[in-house]
Amino acid sequence: MNKNIVVVSAGLSVPSSTRLLADRLAAATQDVVPADVTVIELRDLAVDIAKNLVTMFPSPALRTAIDVVTQADGLIAVTPVFTASYSGLFKSFFDVIDKEALVGMPVLMGATGGTERHSLVLDYHMRPMFAYLRAVPTTTAVYAASADWGAGTLQQRIERAAGEFGALLQARTTKPADDLVPFEELLRRTA
Template sequence: MRLIVVSAGLSSPSSTRLLADRLTAATLRHTDAEPEVIELRDLATEIAQHLVTGFPPARLAAALDAVAAADGLIAVTPVFAASYSGLFKSFFDLIDKDALTGKPVLLGATGGTPRHSLVTEHALRPLFTHLRALLPPTAVYAASQDWGQEGLAQRISRAGAELARLMTPTTSHDTARAATHDTARAAAGDTVPDVDTAAAIAPRSPTGAITSVDRADGFEVVPFAQRLAALSVE
């Protein structure tokens, strides 16, 4: 599996890159994905050229392809004017509109004050929801005073575990276990049910006039007019 990490930090060293690295480490504790970091500040000129010409230079094209092919994505931006940075938005404006559909994306942001802590919810999450990405419940915002605090470490750990869980491919383990259970029941002489789940759990009418599974072949449906007439008689 491939984990692509997009950092929009502008300085070096960068608190945005630091948060991206921490989120990556937390994710890799739960998955053996291969990480790759894309520093947007190194692609700023190429991003501007693509926006103007419509053609991506080679390095930018490789970065866009890497995001599209990733099994999971970590996207971290500094906060500018209470939102994501222009560089961050410009890069994701260039992503193919279907590239992130169903892709797990962990969101992160850094800022100088806790007052911007909801930027992940009012700016980042709507953007990636529009791109139809699969977003973990936890997004991580780190203000300057949060570094070294236990609360930030806990949020990072929880977010990494959530992303890894979404990245883990569905296996046939549960299906195989259910098949083994049914085989054992059949061998013991039990009848393995083969009914629609909704039919099996739907409630039976107190009067018995409308039933969910009165017949072995499925639902018995009583027309509304017939039911209404029955109620009038009662």
């Protein structure tokens, strides 16, 4: 049976090196484990994410994206690096997801940037965020600087990370019980 993988890409431009890395990570994972892949482009949800942060009510499109992510077998999360950290859009999306929704979920992290100096974003920003959410990140994460796109080592790192991610996906036999009721549903029940 195919695994259900969701790719969250926080790239802002079209075309986007962030989306390119996300696609390569997904393809390499599919070489390791049979999987269906759904891609969520956060730039398409930017206004909905911002509105949710101030109203606490997701739009239908954002609710769908959150549900797709939280019901997945695994997550590939890729962000561009801005000011030595993940993008605000990337962080804001994970801020609107319930902190219990990703418990035990395998995560393959990736990031893109102009220079190798930002590669520590994976271990100093992304890994702690996913640890807080009690997800299970792969040991290998993939950072792609501009100079990496022509280098053979990028594909080697992608394949190593995808292999680890595939092993985590295959080891995860069940998802935690989905006993959380969204706040807006609780409000509807009392109305």
